[in-house]
Amino acid sequence: MSEQANFALTITPLNLGSIPPEDEILQAAQKILDSVQSWHVGKTIRGVKTFSRPKQAGDSASWHARRSEHTAEEATFDDLWSKLAVNKAENEKEYIPEIKKVTLVKQISPTQSVWTLYYTFTPPVSPRVFTVLQVVHLEETSPRSGTIVSIPVDVTSDKELAKLEEKGVRGRYTSAERIRELEDGKTEWLMATSSTPGGSIPTFIVERSMASSIVQDVPHFLKWFHSLHKVTEGASN
Template sequence: MTAQSANPTPLLTITPLKPSEIPSEETIIFEGKVLIDSTASWKAGKTFFDVVKTSSRGKLEGDGAPWHCRISVHSPTDITFDQLWDKLSRNKAENELQFIHEIQKVNKIKELSSTSTIWTMYYTFMPPVSPRVFTVLQVTHLSQTTPRTGLIVSLSIDLTSEGDEELCRLEEKGTKGRYVSVERVMELENGNIEWRMATSSTPGGSIPSFIVESTMPKKIASVRTFPLNSFSRSSFSNLF
């Protein structure tokens, strides 16, 4: 595929949505499924920590940034489907706060439904990089049919429009970063669990895009192992 190819998931972009523009959960989950299924044909990248494979896709028409994917497979003795799904689907931002050291604060902006919530996350970094604020809508969906599959779609949200002043006041001050992501937890036929995540992002500010893109594979391979820290086994000790 080239940068001029038609984008099968136009909703999934770093361009933020206003709360009034949020589509139905069914639409969000549908595009999330299309995107995560497409990662099977993305360009293979490096393997990190011996267990996390990465891949990538260049920008398509409508994308604001390239996409990166991480894939890992885990046995039930390391972490069960229910344990992993619980960490990713329930208060995900608060769980990330416990294991991603750059995140200093999280705040639940608005709960739209039991499976759809707007969160804001405040990140700090080593100087001279200034703090970043990421505000996203997170939508979850669990399918109990075989293979049992859980999906989490995160969309970038903009709270600066007229009418959203109360919500905007719940954000921390900092440079606005943007990201969109799709995560899938799926039971495999042999009883193992595949954890797959695809993301496209920009930190905002003046950080050159080539620096961001060059570091993304390792960053998503390492940062996105946070739920396993709660159920750490010797096979994952090198990740933390």
């Protein structure tokens, strides 16, 4: 990676023609993930630790993070990586109830792709559309570590790509996730995110619910993942 990257993760959308080099994206994600330990420590919910950081210079919104550790019985490194880094958006649609549709907008390379995700919520909240560049990187050296980055992108300048987006209020989020093998045989899942739902939802309402919102993804994922195994076992019997 380059010694110094000027790129930083924010919710300001990128244009497809101005995507920075992949090593700069990964370095920016690593910087955020490494800083989580210095953030404000929030509640531990269902065994998942939460953290937060107020908006700082250069940020467009505050940051929130969660950290969980998983035994091999819950999910191994390979289990998590295969579902969180491969077909990420399609898998999220299966375990995040609010995601109703995902569409691949553009496959840039084997490690970079653009997806649009369509969320619906309980009325009167309108549907939201999030379009992001997803970048994945796997370090095979032991202990293994993998990084997944999502960055908002604006595809409206390309009429054909813009047609792939659903109609809804445009929201934005950026996130950095790290899956890492630990010395005790467990696997760490660390995720940090900054976002805005767009529209007229007051910021204080969004902030108040962020910790519980991001924590829910962990049990939802594990329940969905284990349901896949039950289906497979049932078919083999």
